Amino acid sequence: MVQLEISPSDWKGYVGKEIGTSDWYEVTQDEITEYGKIVGDMQWIHVDPERAKKESPYGVTVAHGNWILSIAYPKLFSQLYTSINTRMTINYGWNKIRFPAPTPIGKSIRLIAKVVNVKEVGEGAYDVEFDFKIYVEGESKSCCVALKLTRFYSL
Numbered sequence: 001m002v003q004l005e006i007s008p009s010d011w012k013g014y015v016g017k018e019i020g021t022s023d024w025y026e027v028t029q030d031e032i033t034e035y036g037k038i039v040g041d042m043q044w045i046h047v048d049p050e051r052a053k054k055e056s057p058y059g060v061t062v063a064h065g066n067w068i069l070s071i072a073y074p075k076l077f078s079q080l081y082t083s084i085n086t087r088m089t090i091n092y093g094w095n096k097i098r099f100p101a102p103t104p105i106g107k108s109i110r111l112i113a114k115v116v117n118v119k120e121v122g123e124g125a126y127d128v129e130f131d132f133k134i135y136v137e138g139e140s141k142s143c144c145v146a147l148k149l150t151r152f153y154s155l
Contacts, residue, residue, distance in 0.1 A: 008125070008154045009154065015116070019081065019114065020112075025110065027104070029049060035070070036064065046063065062103055065097075068109070069094065073148065077130070085155050087154060090153075095129075101139060101141040110134070111132055112133045115128060115131075116129040116130060128149070128150050131145075
């Protein structure tokens with residue numbers, strides 16, 4: 001995979017463009033259970049494979065939606081670019097988050113990202129809005145769609 005090298009002001013040239021697709025990332029029961037412990041969400045549909053096999057409409061445990069959001073940027077999106085001439089990058093927020101399909105444990109996911117909007121907010125800072133679509137391997141319907149807002153500060 002070719003990583004883009006992007007300065008904060010360069011994002012303006014990518015508005016309306018897809019910037020890439022991440023590698024596949026395996027969703028493991030261990031990672032989901034640890035996440036559940038950390039955030040205090042130990043609902044059986046996420047952490048009890050035996051019960052999920054019997055009672056879940058999916059037949060398996062599924063990832064927490066918020067887990068998907070928590071890894072989208074650092075584990076998936078970060079594969080697509082390298083910041084250059086950047087002093088700092090901050091998570092500015094999320095918009096229009098939806099989980100249209102489940103994310104089964106044992107499957108892999110990947111992200112496709114597109115730049116939606118770039119706004120210069122002063123003193124070398126840029127707010128970039130990304131359209132994130134995350135897919136489960138072998139499925140045509142995305143498991144997560146969201147607009148991600150990131151602020152990039154130039155050196």
